[in-house]
Amino acid sequence: xxxxxxxxxxxxxxxxxxxxxxxxxxxxxxxxxxxxxxxxxxxxxxxxxxxxxxxxxxxxxxxxxxxxxxxxxxxxxxxxxxxxxxxxxxxxxxxxxxxxxxxxxxxxxxxxxxxxxxxxxxxxxxxxxxxxxxxxxxxxxxxxxxxxxxxxxxxxxxxxxxxxxxxxxxxxxxxxxxxxxxxxxxxxxxxxxxxxxxxxx
Ligand SMILES: [Zn+2]
Numbered sequence: 001x002x003x004x005x006x007x008x009x010x011x012x013x014x015x016x017x018x019x020x021x022x023x024x025x026x027x028x029x030x031x032x033x034x035x036x037x038x039x040x041x042x043x044x045x046x047x048x049x050x051x052x053x054x055x056x057x058x059x060x061x062x063x064x065x066x067x068x069x070x071x072x073x074x075x076x077x078x079x080x081x082x083x084x085x086x087x088x089x090x091x092x093x094x095x096x097x098x099x100x101x102x103x104x105x106x107x108x109x110x111x112x113x114x115x116x117x118x119x120x121x122x123x124x125x126x127x128x129x130x131x132x133x134x135x136x137x138x139x140x141x142x143x144x145x146x147x148x149x150x151x152x153x154x155x156x157x158x159x160x161x162x163x164x165x166x167x168x169x170x171x172x173x174x175x176x177x178x179x180x181x182x183x184x185x186x187x188x189x190x191x192x193x194x195x196x197x198x199x200x201x
Contacts (some may be wrong), residue, residue: 001022005076006043006050006193007069009151010036013059019088020076021167022095028167028178032086033057035164035185039084042190048197053083063149069155081157082117082196084189085149088176089163101169101189103134105162109146113158118144118201121160122190128187132165158196162189 010032012019036052039168043050053068053119054060060068072081091100105121122143125134136143144160150160165172166183175181 002047002049003070003076004048004082004197006049007072007081007084007157008036008039008043008081009053009069011064011085011087012094013054015155017060018093019090019167020095021173022097024148026088026167026172028088029057029059031088031167031176035086035182036151038182039086039189042186046190046194048146061196064153066154069157069159073156076102078156082193083151083155083157083159084193085151085159085161086189087161087163088165088167090166090168092168096168097170098166098168099128100133100168101166102171103129103163103165103185104135104145105160106145106149106152107145107150107160108152114152114160115142115144117158117193117196118160120199121162122186123191124190124195125188128191129184132184183196188197 012029014029017170040050040052053065069083091098103125105118107118137145149161152161165176167173
């Protein structure tokens with residue numbers, strides 16, 4: 001087995017209210033699961049062990065998701081586990097098209113190893129999606145946003161949550177539903193994570 005193990009968490013579930021685009025074009029849970037399955041396949045192709053944290057279609061409580069990730073940390077050591085949580089952004093709670101757009105990712109507040117992982121993903125995103133908007137918190141020095149999301153705060157390994165464009169922005173939705181967009185998002189996560197792993201060596 002080649003460490004680290006890369007866990008891919010697909011946000012939400014089929015019964016989660018909201019979390020979809022206007023006109024029913026995209027449902028976050030389904031899109032995230034498609035990405036998670038493809039990411040796991042991609043990491044395995046690259047020679048790493050990788051698993052979907054939530055293979056179910058149903059929502060799994062955040063506490064349980066964190067427990068699943070921590071079980072891998074217990075078994076393999078937290079330094080040998082990386083967690084990527086895959087989401088779509090939205091700027092409103094009603095089903096209307098809005099103007100906010102772009103890609104971003106989050107880590108917990110404060111300086112942790114997860115910030116290095118996030119930086120690597122932003123670098124990869126700039127390489128893979130040079131024409132797309134990358135939302136940065138504080139330029140290249142500190143590109144990732146920080147929030148104590150449960151899945152980040154209550155897992156012991158390096159972890160980030162990516163907001164892969166806005167499900168309530170028409171052009172972002174066109175992109176995330178296109179094969180070009182899906183592949184670019186997958187490559188961003190794979191390249192960025194492998195950059196991080198190589199830096200850790
Ligand atoms: Zn989400």
